[in-house]
Amino acid sequence: MTLLELEGVHTYYDESHVLQGVDLAVEEGEIVALVGRNGVGKTTTLRSILQLTPPREGVVRFRGEDVTSEHTHEVADRGVGWVPEERRTFGYLSVEENVRVAVRSDQDFDALREYVFDLFPALERFREKEARNLSGGQQQMLAIARGMVGDNDLLLVDEPSEGLAPMIVDQVVEALREASAETTMILVEQNFPLAMDLADRFYLLDHGTVVESGPTADVSADDERIRRYLSA
Amino acid sequence: MTGDVVALTAAVxxxxxxxxxxxxxxQPSTFARLVVEGLGKAAVYFIIAVGLTLVFGLMGVLNFAHGAFAMLGSYLGGVLVVVALxxxxxxxxxxxxxxVAAAVVFAVMTVVGGALEVTLVRPIYDRTPTYQILMTFGIGLILEETTRIAATLRGVQPEPPWLKARGTLPGFLETRYDVLGANVRGFYVFEIVLGVLVAAAVWLFLTRTLYGLYIxxxxxxxxxxxxxxxxxxxxxTVVFGLGxxxxxxxxxxxxxxxxxxASVLLNIEVLLYAFVVVIIGGLGSFKGTLVAAVVVGVADSFTTWLFSTGIVTFSGLSEVTVFLLxxxxLIVRPQGLYGVEEVGGH
Structure with missing residues (x-):
């Protein structure tokens, strides 16, 4: 079943025309990677889905319903979670409080808190600590946990490996694999091999449009058609 | 020119x-009295400034109508106690x-503030801060002039203060008491008690409720x-209303x-002190506002005494000292005592 569809989405930042007619679809249960060079519109695509930067043209459908005119919190309430670029954890809130903000009013916070600490044991001993005191990897885990506890059907994950040491990236990848068992995922990732390793399908963006797409099993970074778009 | 020289000589x-x-x-008795009086002032500064800092912290709006809300509160509270007493x-x-009067005024003004946010402030969030400053300053001026007209029509002094309302202050709060060796007016202790209660309530709201967490x-x-x-x-809306x-x-x-x-002059006078407290504490910081209110209140109390008791007899100098502070x-720590480089963080 199709969970998310973008049809002819055009998004601007003031006069800057960033997304120039993006079409994509995400099926329930899969991981879809958005790849491409810096500035081609990957993050803007995620922001358009969440209506953080609403499209000026085109339609975003979630479970078949048009969400284009909705507010961000309404889209999130439908079950769309976000793990943003640079984590954006609440630095002056404790780890527990960061999780608490993401828990919906009809959910059991105590149970979800324990779920998070089972999933990310490294966070448990810092539960009372302010998030700004965590390492980059721990903050990334907290950001992923925050995206997962909201009973989300779709998780938008933006550059999860950015700025992390290789060993920490492995832990984050493991966390994403665990998350993907419970939720559909769109993954924006500069690290092409990592994205191909995690995802089932990919969309390659260039100049605000989709130029290639297909199963990740069919491509490698050495493919000429991919290299052409990924090289600076 | 000669006159200026004479004036300067006399001021030395x-x-x-x-x-x-x-x-x-x-002397311990004087010092203790000034500290208690300073804490009384600090309580008032805190109660007024905490709303300003919460609004800025969450919304990034510098609310120049904040003093007018305090002014309106003084008249509404005055009307209620004058009628009741x-x-x-x-x-x-x-x-x-x-x-009861304070609770009623709080409830009414919270609703008024929420309504103003929805109708006048919300439409300009996406504009530059200049629009927000002009809008809130305009709201403040309209409230001030409307209050001035209403007070004048009702035969109430819009300035200087409304004596009938102040006259309802019970005698036991006018009386001076010996507290830890200091001879202090009961009203300052009352202010401190109220300030502590408000600070505790706001702190509990921010740290113990889900809405406080969201804020x-x-x-x-x-x-x-x-x-x-x-x-x-x-x-x-909730934060603007509560502020x-x-x-x-x-x-x-x-x-x-x-x-x-109670006076229409409170609009500007209170606004200036509230801004001083909020900026010294760090914009958006609850803790900073609390500490800065104490610093400004006590400094104000000390300098008011010093500049009216022998050094230089000119009461306006205490205000100058607060602004010098x-x-x-701003020079030493532009983000304030507990502020962060950017908005928020508390």
């Missing part, structure tokens, strides 16, 4: 007088009426909070304060 304090003044300043009342009943998170990153499914616009209500409660307290009283903080 006598050394012996200065030494005597400092000697008296450091017209037939006279004992000390307990007077305090009870005051508390603290939203002060750091409102977009992220929205993306987690929280309607941040509702939080904006308005708290400013009005501060106004109710000022209505009884011997140094202030602001200048020093």
């Amino acid at each position: 304090p006598d050394v012996a007088l200065l030494a005597d003044a400092f000697g008296r300043f450091f 017209a037939g006279g009342a004992g000390p307990i009943a007077s305090i009870a009426f005051f508390v 603290r998170a939203g002060s750091e990153d409102p977009e992220m909070v929205e993306a987690l499914g929280v309607d941040v616009r509702k939080a904006f 308005t209500g708290l400013a009005a409660v501060g106004g109710v307290l000022l209505m009884w304060d011997p140094l202030w009283g 602001l200048v020093v903080v």
